[in-house]
Amino acid sequence: MGSSSSASRRQNNLLFLVFIMILFFYSIPDKINLCSNQSSVSPSVIPYKSSSNISSLETLKLDGYFSFDNIDYAAKDFGNMYHFLPSAVLHPKSVSDISNTIKHIFKMGSTSQLTVAARGHSHSLQGQAQAHQGIVINMESLQGPEMQVDTGELPYVDASGSELWINILHETLKYGLAPKSWTDYLHLTVGGTLSNAGISGQAFKHGPQINNIYQLEVVTGKGEVVTCSENKNADLFYGVLGGLGQFGIITRARISLEPAPKMVKWIRALYDEFSKFSSDQEHLISKNSFDYIEGLVIINRTGLLNNWRSSFNPKDPLQASQFISEGKILYCLEIAKYFNPNESDAMNQETESLLSELSYIPSTLFLSEVSYVEFLDRSYMLSIPQHVRGHKHLKKTVHGN
Ligand SMILES: Cc1cc2nc3c(=O)[nH]c(=O)nc-3n(C[C@H](O)[C@H](O)[C@H](O)COP(=O)(O)OP(=O)(O)OC[C@H]3O[C@@H](n4cnc5c(N)ncnc54)[C@H](O)[C@@H]3O)c2cc1C
Structure with a gap:
């Protein structure tokens, strides 16, 4: 009796061990794709590049270009907790590159399941600027018109969505002006912080950065380039500001200014x-x-x-x-x-x-x-x-x- 019960215990233990091993091996593919350490950015992940959806991107006529290889960096951010490898990275040179790409993906329909994420300076903490097997738009490649400062009664600067706030500070100071509301750290992009809020010690007085924007140029989810403000396409304007990159890509922003102190x-x-x-x-x-x-x-x-x-x-x-x-x-x-x-x-x-x-x-x-x-x-x-x-x-x- 004693020996048969210990044999059955051994058998149960063995079954349990096999069960754990199956669970372990079953979980490996998920870890390679989604786990939160660097080894998860692995070339062994087979992206959709081979599928016709991805290869069709190569047919687009662009000022910039797509890269499909050596794109591990687009699966990293400041937080270093999430690593979602995209299938391709767009390096847009113009707003129409972004617009044409999104129009193309929109036409594929939802069955393509291709997601798109704008990547500013990648200072997100939890993979917000990453797109698992999707398309990352490397905003810092965008070459828009230069920053334009208007020194009128309600002064403002027009800046690209890819511009760093530190550059906006230096440019506007040439005119004795500066934005009213900041983040504590200025090496972040306009599009990146306006998709969140942009908060620092001035927010109690002026509101966060998203409260200090007169107008945006946005590429919508259908690929249209739309200008929006409080009075024009207001739903889009308020959707995009603080919209976590889900309502469109900010390609230009009109930021309100005030006289800068010395x-x-x-x-x-x-x-x-x-x-x-x-x-x-x-x-x-x-x-x-x-x-x-x-x-x-x-x-x-x-x-x-x-x-x-x-x-x-x-x-x-x-x-x-x-x-x-x-x-x-x-x-x-x-x-x-x-x-x-x-x-x-x-x-x-x-x-x-x-x-x-x-x-x-x-x-x-x-x-x-x-x-x-x-x-x-x-x-x-x-x-x-x-x-x-x-x-x-x-x-x-x-x-x-
Ligand atoms: C060291 C450090 C200091 C920070 N200090 C502050 C602070 O003082 N105040 C504060 O508010 N935050 C702060 N943050 C948080 C930071 O503001 C956000 O993480 C911000 O989004 C980072 O900007 P980014 O250009 O790196 O954007 P990313 O990390 O590249 O992108 C952030 C999000 O915005 C989207 N996005 C990027 N560009 C665009 C675009 N052009 N159009 C639409 N969506 C876009 C992305 O898809 C993503 O969802 C800090 C972060 C770090 C790492």
Whole structure:
């Protein structure tokens, strides 16, 4: 009896093992296609290139071109968590390249199951700019008209959907103007951030970037090139803005501008209680006296204030040197006031008075005065950890410091 029950247990174990092995082997093809590490970008994945749908793309007359090989990079993004290999990458030189390609795919009908994704600077975190066995449109190849700045009563810049915000900053500053609302990091494309929202410390005042757009040129899902705004094709306009790339491809945007300040008073202070931190933020937002209000959570970082010292001056150096974070979670208030050099005294008085209303840890008040360009282009770098700063997309800015 004992030996027959142990034999049956052995048989059950064997069956269980076989079952697990079947499950394991069954799961391999899915992992090759969809798994979240680099090895999943494998040439062993057979894309639809061999199918007539994909090869028909080669018949299109384009200013740019398609690539079908060595396109692994289009299955990667900043997040490095998802890797969906496309069948082809379009490198458009003109808006009509995008329009002709999408018209062609639309004509194939839904049975083709070909998906299309625009790829800006690929700083998505979860594969949003990837298209599994579909077509990725490499927006950075697009060669549109140059940026055009209009300095009229309601100034604006017309820029390509593939333009980086850092280039828009430098171009508009030549006219003493700049966009009102930013992201913390400026090496992102216009189309990429307008498909999301585009949020930074100016959003409490001006709304996110999508609230500061007068007009868009969009290639729709049928391949038509349509101009849209609040008053013209408004459904498309509001669909595309914040539309996660699902309602059309942004090829041009008219972005509202304001006079650019020369200088920025940039302030950081720490809190150890979230309620005090958030109520001070709400207080400052309701006063609407600063130009930039943000915050960040800092977990278990030692030597924090030392790290900031190269860019900020402690209000009280002695007290600041004695501050010990003791591994606590800290909340960092980050605020800024724009000013021009001739307004420096009035700005300092107003800032002092506003700071006196806040409840931060007194020894952790840090101040700095930097140019507007330095503030916009460097603020992100100072708040991110060293290992992220080493990322290849960020090196240019770090070295530029
Ligand atoms: C280091 C870093 C800092 C960041 N800082 C901020 C920040 O401060 N504020 C903020 O709001 N976000 C921030 N983000 C998020 C970032 O704004 C989004 O990930 C943005 O989409 C990235 O722009 P991109 O050009 O890299 O777009 P991609 O990652 O290439 O694309 C993003 C999405 O937009 C679509 N898309 C791209 N171009 C177009 C187009 N022309 N037309 C239609 N759809 C298009 C893509 O298909 C995809 O769905 C940050 C991301 C990183 C990695």
